[in-house]
Amino acid sequence: MKIEWHDKSPIYRQLAEKLRELILQGIYDDNDAIPSVRQIAAEHHINPLTVSKAFQMLVDEQLVIKKRGLGMYVGPHARHQLIASERKRFLEQEWPRFNQRALDLGFDLSILIKELL
Amino acid sequence: MKIEWHDKSPIYRQLAEKLRELILQGIYDDNDAIPSVRQIAAEHHINPLTVSKAFQMLVDEQLVIKKRGLGMYVGPHARHQLIASERKRFLEQEWPRFNQRALDLGFDLSILIKELL
Amino acid sequence: MKIEWHDKSPIYRQLAEKLRELILQGIYDDNDAIPSVRQIAAEHHINPLTVSKAFQMLVDEQLVIKKRGLGMYVGPHARHQLIASERKRFLEQEWPRFNQRALDLGFDLSILIKELL
Amino acid sequence: MKIEWHDKSPIYRQLAEKLRELILQGIYDDNDAIPSVRQIAAEHHINPLTVSKAFQMLVDEQLVIKKRGLGMYVGPHARHQLIASERKRFLEQEWPRFNQRALDLGFDLSILIKELL
DNA sequence: GTGGTCTAGACCACT
DNA sequence: GTGGTCTAGACCACA
Numbered sequence: 001m002k003i004e005w006h007d008k009s010p011i012y013r014q015l016a017e018k019l020r021e022l023i024l025q026g027i028y029d030d031n032d033a034i035p036s037v038r039q040i041a042a043e044h045h046i047n048p049l050t051v052s053k054a055f056q057m058l059v060d061e062q063l064v065i066k067k068r069g070l071g072m073y074v075g076p077h078a079r080h081q082l083i084a085s086e087r088k089r090f091l092e093q094e095w096p097r098f099n100q101r102a103l104d105l106g107f108d109l110s111i112l113i114k115e116l117l
Numbered sequence: 118m119k120i121e122w123h124d125k126s127p128i129y130r131q132l133a134e135k136l137r138e139l140i141l142q143g144i145y146d147d148n149d150a151i152p153s154v155r156q157i158a159a160e161h162h163i164n165p166l167t168v169s170k171a172f173q174m175l176v177d178e179q180l181v182i183k184k185r186g187l188g189m190y191v192g193p194h195a196r197h198q199l200i201a202s203e204r205k206r207f208l209e210q211e212w213p214r215f216n217q218r219a220l221d222l223g224f225d226l227s228i229l230i231k232e233l234l
Numbered sequence: 235m236k237i238e239w240h241d242k243s244p245i246y247r248q249l250a251e252k253l254r255e256l257i258l259q260g261i262y263d264d265n266d267a268i269p270s271v272r273q274i275a276a277e278h279h280i281n282p283l284t285v286s287k288a289f290q291m292l293v294d295e296q297l298v299i300k301k302r303g304l305g306m307y308v309g310p311h312a313r314h315q316l317i318a319s320e321r322k323r324f325l326e327q328e329w330p331r332f333n334q335r336a337l338d339l340g341f342d343l344s345i346l347i348k349e350l351l
Numbered sequence: 352m353k354i355e356w357h358d359k360s361p362i363y364r365q366l367a368e369k370l371r372e373l374i375l376q377g378i379y380d381d382n383d384a385i386p387s388v389r390q391i392a393a394e395h396h397i398n399p400l401t402v403s404k405a406f407q408m409l410v411d412e413q414l415v416i417k418k419r420g421l422g423m424y425v426g427p428h429a430r431h432q433l434i435a436s437e438r439k440r441f442l443e444q445e446w447p448r449f450n451q452r453a454l455d456l457g458f459d460l461s462i463l464i465k466e467l468l
Numbered sequence: 469g470t471g472g473t474c475t476a477g478a479c480c481a482c483t
Numbered sequence: 484g485t486g487g488t489c490t491a492g493a494c495c496a497c498a
Contacts, residue, residue, distance in 0.1 A: 012497080184483090280489090304498065335441070
């Protein structure tokens with residue numbers, strides 16, 4: 001879990017994406033507590049405000065719940081919800097776009113897949 | 118060849134990407150002259166400096182050659198070079214990343230492909 | 235570190251060259267922060283965009299690294315890299331060209347050198 | 352004698368420099384006729400106006416003489432004059448600058464020269 | 469605070 | 484005609 005400083009996507013998005021990944025993989029399970037803003041900020045040498053911004057994204061997506069005075073917690077059905085929404089996005093957006101791209105470059109995906117096995 | 122004004126990616130990148138596409142498709146063939154900065158700027162209601170910035174990217178990638186006082190020309194092996202580099206990037210970066218992503222979400226790509234047919 | 239306004243070479247190149255020099259001499263050491271675009275612009279009475287252009291060159295050469303929202307930093311091995319590339323260019327290009335030039339004009343370089351001592 | 356279109360120095364300067372070189376080496380000797388503007392323009396696919404501009408530089412330096420209705424001729428003492436001025440420039444400008452540059456990069460010119468032998 | 473993008477308009481060198 | 488450079492000023496995202 002490293003931060004790419006040299007640009008690309010903003011730090012707070014990188015962080016949010018990584019937290020989503022941890023939830024998706026069940027490393028942070030439903031209802032688990034999440035490390036505090038300060039903890040994460042110190043660990044990655046990030047400004048705490050930036051960490052907050054990442055958390056806010058997750059709160060807005062209802063993946064994470066703020067408990068006043070206690071900290072952040074993974075939402076009760078966060079994992080299930082995350083898997084569902086990601087699968088939807090994959091099928092509707094990533095897959096067709098990727099498929100088209102492969103065609104444009106003259107690749108036959110079914111052959112590429114067979115080579116993987 | 119339209120500019121998406123509300124896109125997140127800057128105009129000059131959009132423009133560069135579209136020019137790459139035109140070269141890739143052979144619409145601008147090797148050694149062809151490319152419409153002038155001012156022409157493109159007028160056509161799309163863009164500032165000439167913005168168009169210049171797009172061209173500069175392509176010159177840096179050696180897809181386009183400047184001839185002083187004359188204008189921009191497609192590089193001698195631009196198309197071939199472009200196809201090669203794109204295919205390389207696809208195989209080394211996009212394909213593995215996409216494949217991993219599908220696995221994480223529990224998709225079997227070979228089944229998805231069969232459904233396409 | 236002065237700007238030559240009446241020089242043939244553009245300001246942004248002069249500036250880039252001067253920054254390279256400062257890195258080469260170790261005045262800006264590896265990983266150091268570099269004065270901000272606005273600061274340099276104010277100091278030399280240059281437009282910030284012009285300064286940006288200079289920095290962009292250095293970023294492209296991987297001598298300088300951008301940290302989003304924070305500023306520019308000298309790359310981790312910038313100095314070493316700079317010395318190596320300059321020495322290479324000297325031996326491969328400047329030295330043979332200069333040598334040929336001296337021969338054409340009928341100079342014996344080894345005599346010139348002795349006179350220096 | 353090739354033209355570098357991809358930038359660097361302007362075409363007319365490149366051409367003038369190359370003509371100077373030919374005179375210096377005695378390929379165009381004193382009082383010789385020089386190929387016409389049109390001839391050179393056709394040979395190198397250059398605009399005749401550009402060739403004229405190069406000639407004008409040489410005329411201004413009194414290396415070349417225009418004979419109305421006849422064409423361009425190498426000046427009567429062109430070669431001698433050229434060698435003298437180039438040698439002067441070499442000693443006063445190129446040599447010290449090159450020497451300093453070598454020092455900055457940590458090269459010992461006298462050793463480099465010995466290796467040439 | 470940082471840099472990134474875009475504009476409008478000016479002036480320049482080159483072909 | 485071509486592109487290159489520079490300015491002044493605006494607005495934006497990011498940390």
